[in-house]
Amino acid sequence: MKLLKLQLYTKVLIGLLVGVLFGVLANQWGFSAFVFSYIKPIGSAFIKLISMVVVPLVFVSLLVGTASLNDIRKLGRIGAKTVAYYLCTTIIAISIGLFLANTLKPGEGLSQEKRTQLRESVSEKEGAQIETALKKPTVTDILLNIIPTNPVKAFVEGKMLQIIFLALMAGICLSLIPTERSRPVINFFEGINELIIKMVHIIMKLAPYGVFALISGVVADFGLGILLVLLKYSLVVIAGLILQVTIVYSSAIKIFSKQKIGTFFRGIRPAQLIAFSSASSSATLPVTMECTEKLGVPGQIASFALPLGATINMDGTALYQGVSAVFIAQFYGMGLTVPQQLTIVLTAVLASIGTAGTPMAGVITLAIVLKSIGVPLEGIALIMGVERILDMCRTVVNVTGDASCAVVVASSEGELQKPSR
Ligand code: ASP
Numbered sequence: 001m002k003l004l005k006l007q008l009y010t011k012v013l014i015g016l017l018v019g020v021l022f023g024v025l026a027n028q029w030g031f032s033a034f035v036f037s038y039i040k041p042i043g044s045a046f047i048k049l050i051s052m053v054v055v056p057l058v059f060v061s062l063l064v065g066t067a068s069l070n071d072i073r074k075l076g077r078i079g080a081k082t083v084a085y086y087l088c089t090t091i092i093a094i095s096i097g098l099f100l101a102n103t104l105k106p107g108e109g110l111s112q113e114k115r116t117q118l119r120e121s122v123s124e125k126e127g128a129q130i131e132t133a134l135k136k137p138t139v140t141d142i143l144l145n146i147i148p149t150n151p152v153k154a155f156v157e158g159k160m161l162q163i164i165f166l167a168l169m170a171g172i173c174l175s176l177i178p179t180e181r182s183r184p185v186i187n188f189f190e191g192i193n194e195l196i197i198k199m200v201h202i203i204m205k206l207a208p209y210g211v212f213a214l215i216s217g218v219v220a221d222f223g224l225g226i227l228l229v230l231l232k233y234s235l236v237v238i239a240g241l242i243l244q245v246t247i248v249y250s251s252a253i254k255i256f257s258k259q260k261i262g263t264f265f266r267g268i269r270p271a272q273l274i275a276f277s278s279a280s281s282s283a284t285l286p287v288t289m290e291c292t293e294k295l296g297v298p299g300q301i302a303s304f305a306l307p308l309g310a311t312i313n314m315d316g317t318a319l320y321q322g323v324s325a326v327f328i329a330q331f332y333g334m335g336l337t338v339p340q341q342l343t344i345v346l347t348a349v350l351a352s353i354g355t356a357g358t359p360m361a362g363v364i365t366l367a368i369v370l371k372s373i374g375v376p377l378e379g380i381a382l383i384m385g386v387e388r389i390l391d392m393c394r395t396v397v398n399v400t401g402d403a404s405c406a407v408v409v410a411s412s413e414g415e416l417q418k419p420s421r
Pocket of ligand 1: 279280281282314316317355356357358359360361362363391394395398
């Protein structure tokens with residue numbers, strides 16, 4: 001009876017722990033194939049279910065939010081604060097990564113045996129993805145790309161920035177036409193918004209099982225051996241991520257908002273767990289929105305800041321790219337000069353903005369950072385063994401960063417409500 005009353009967070013946590021245990025057993029006792037065939041698909045189904053609502057949720061909630069704002073200047077102010085917050089936290093994240101990697105030097109002093117162990121090649125698929133990442137369009141192209149020529153195509157391809165643009169424009173225009181005309185349209189979208197939120201609630205009931213299945217698949221897959229070889233590098237990344245969360249976000253919440261740090265972190269735990277097990281900030285978006293709204297962020301701000309954050313704000317990814325670039329350079333015995341380190345800051349900001357909120361996207365755009373400082377791209381092969389686990393950790397930070405922004409911006413607008421239970 002008690003079990004039924006457990007909070008969703010606790011249930012998801014139990015799912016996660018049982019999943020880890022089950023995965024370890026599968027790995028040790030040789031029933032990984034069973035996990036891949038029968039358990040992992042349950043996790044994939046869960047991720048597909050939440051991904052299914054992302055595009056309509058972003059469009060509808062942003063449209064309704066903007067249409068009811070009735071104030072374009074306020075929208076511009078919220079936009080500017082959000083983007084400024086995202087940029088600052090990303091630059092701080094890379095700086096933490098660079099500082100740790102330069103002082104702890106995870107890539108130096110590896111034994112010959114370990115070096116050989118690491119030199120397994122990047123798979124063909126990843127190689128091709130890296131090639132595409134390097135052919136990235138110019139900044140003008142990226143900006144022009146925000147405007148969709150065909151809205152339907154933007155929806156079909158899930159182009160988040162285009163969808164955000166369309167929703168903002170539609171919302172603003174709705175607020176500019178006479179109320180008797182706009183009201184039915186807004187009512188319609190408000191109804192759809194309720195529908196989607198209901199769907200998210202129902203899907204979240206499956207979260208404990210989904211998380212269990214996802215994690216057991218991951219743990220059954222990666223052996224512990226490679227983790228040990230890359231232990232120092234992984235620990236440096238994880239230490240950096242922990243600093244970003246405990247120092248940067250906590251200070252931001254403390255200094256720029258009225259929310260208690262404890263309340264904030266307790267409130268976003270469900271989103272962090274989903275981010276950890278899915279390694280995708282996009283798929284986590286519906287949960288992040290739900291958590292921040294419970295924390296008292298008004299829908300108007302959450303539905304603007306969070307989809308934008310899930311698309312362009314990747315602090316964990318940027319930090320990881322900083323550490324990885326230095327690690328790979330150290331591995332090849334290349335010392336990095338100060339201008340090269342500054343190039344890392346600049347390119348990692350851009351690469352993390354260009355990183356999609358999907359699994360493994362960050363390791364692909366790492367190629368851009370490596371190329372800019374002339375470090376061999378083959379170096380990416382060295383860190384592939386621990387990619388999945390680090391992806392899971394950095395996604396937690398990406399999502400936490402987005403949520404902290406929503407709380408800070410809402411507070412600065414004097415609109416942060418009391419958290420609801
Ligand atoms: N998986 C990350 C995310 O969705 C992106 C990355 O690969 O760094 O936030």
